[in-house]
């Protein structure tokens with residue numbers, strides 16, 4: 131069997147550079163490598179609703195935003211199936227059966243879920259009058275790792291290109307697969323995560339230098355930002371707070387501008403934008419020695435980012451003028467995804483012995499049994 135990709139994103143906002151270097155850029159490369167038999171890219175609206183139950187309009191609006199980000203980044207509907215999670219109800223059915231194979235205690239240990247519970251203010255026992263804490267943890271949110279295992283296994287995915295924060299989900303999926311196969315017989319495929327191959331891409335910091343690019347922190351550069359927005363955001367970016375004068379030696383580690391260069395800069399960019407340096411290492415060495423100002427490094431980053439984003443912007447404009455077609459791509463993709471998931475579900479039902487009406491042998495056996503009783 132060939133290799134199969136499944137991955138996706140929650141439609142809670144436009145995708146940003148963190149998504150791009152963390153997973154999206156790699157998906158496009160994998161798509162174009164021809165190494166994969168099938169590729170499924172999912173807009174995880176049902177998962178987005180697990181912590182946005184009271185805001186369906188946000189999820190609905192962001193479906194087309196995420197689809198535009200996918201298409202403009204280079205995902206090609208002829209080679210990758212783009213679909214919407216909620217339109218494949220087989221995924222819910224599968225999750226319902228997996229729930230029997232996972233304990234509450236195991237879910238409570240999932241580090242991503244744990245971190246998100248704190249982040250979302252779902253923590254229990256909020257002090258009275260503290261309106262910042264929501265009341266308790268929604269069951270659907272708590273169990274979303276199980277639903278994610280369904281997303282992956284319904285397509286028999288071998289490979290999940292995703293960021294580091296998804297590692298606990300893939301681990302939990304592998305456990306579910308292992309358990310399912312050992313209880314019901316070999317049916318499902320254990321997936322592997324494909325992480326970004328460099329530290330800067332693994333966790334791209336926000337423009338403020340904070341650990342993660344995140345909409346709620348207001349520190350994002352979006353794929354759909356204009357060249358002018360990118361310029362402004364880079365000019366305001368966090369660098370080395372102790373690098374006050376150009377002559378001062380500067381720190382490269384923890385300096386956001388250099389982290390972004392690690393994620394985006396290619397050797398050929400120097401020839402185009404900063405020919406007095408041969409490589410990023412040379413530029414870093416100069417910064418460390420002193421005598422290199424932040425503005426010069428920022429100008430390089432602006433050029434590199436805008437060169438990366440220009441073709442993405444151009445494709446986005448094309449698709450923005452054909453929104454009906456974008457929805458049609460998602461509709462056709464969802465139909466195709468549904469057919470694949472339905473096939474896996476047939477195998478799952480057979481393995482779980484709940485395929486009563488397709489089981490001729492069962493019916494005949496029962497008929498014999500009850501006939502013998504009457505004799």
Ligand code: TRP
Nearest residue numbers: 136137138139140174177278281
């Ligand atoms: N949890 C992922 C995110 O927050 C989205 C997602 C849902 C996903 N199902 C998936 C990712 C399956 C990979 C595989 O971005």
